[in-house]
Amino acid sequence: MTLRVLGVDPGLTRCGIGVVDVERNRRASMVAVGVVGTSPDESLDRRLLVIATAIDEWLDRYEPEVLAVERVFSQLNVSTVMGVAQASGVVIAAAARRGIPVALHTPSEVKAAVTGSGSSNKDAVTKLVTKILRLDAPPRPADAADALALAITHAWRAGSGAAVATTGPGSSSLTPAQRAWAEAEAKARRAR
């Protein structure tokens, strides 16, 4: 009985995507990982189309129960944050079109969940993701590792019943992943 989460670290130049299956006992396994890249030399509409097409393909292929996306902050530089927000909008809408619930997690939530400290650096996150998923080599680039870390974070926080930042104040008290998990468990019980 596992929860499949597709994590996305959004961006125009590099958009990290990772799929993880997490068991009820927190054991996590990597299903797939990748990076969609577009060049700053391309037009914005072309770049967003490449990302939209890629996300559609990943959602169709891996059929995740939940999509976990990094919550975008504006402490980045101005032009970067606009592109990140535009890419995240496209990614979130793609999941919404399919009725797949979306959850947002901040970078410090991800660091805390994976490394135990909200102020860890990127290298520490990559190292722990490699260990948690029992990989032979660290996922590269860092955006790919971040996408996997997001997926792990979401499943762990949802499974532990901790409060999870969902996509808006309209969400019920259960997070999307908690709901997905509860439904999957109910289904499994009925199937026994």
Next chain:
Amino acid sequence: MTLRVLGVDPGLTRCGIGVVDVERNRRASMVAVGVVGTSPDESLDRRLLVIATAIDEWLDRYEPEVLAVERVFSQLNVSTVMGVAQASGVVIAAAARRGIPVALHTPSEVKAAVTGSGSSNKDAVTKLVTKILRLDAPPRPADAADALALAITHAWRAGSGAAVATTGPGSSSLTPAQRAWAEAEAKARRAR
């Protein structure tokens, strides 16, 4: 021989949409105008889905030759600008999926084109849009008028051969609207 432009003033709470037909002699006529609104009480994925669905419907129904979107700046407050950027990402991707060229214009470009001054206020823009389109009453809310103003701006700047801010450095020296216009004119010449 007209150019049909769909203008969008992006936003999560109110997304203004306007369609304008502009003739070669700059005469502009309103085809349709509207506002898609979503509540801050709804989840982000739900809000983006409502906007994505609306844009798809407008693109299918009015078949514009170009989509003109307001270029998002970050001088707005942080939480607002993120939503605006996410909504604009969804809108731009929708046009890109259909192969419709996308052009970005700054608010001051729009004010300058419509009112003659880049520092005009919203009321002046609404007043001039009403006059240019020969409407009986000003379009409300302001987001609707802004969407129409964006569409007019794009057609006028494209038609006049002025340099237009396109979506990226990858664009050719012709703007999308200029290309659309040149192609439409060539077609009209062949049809004669």
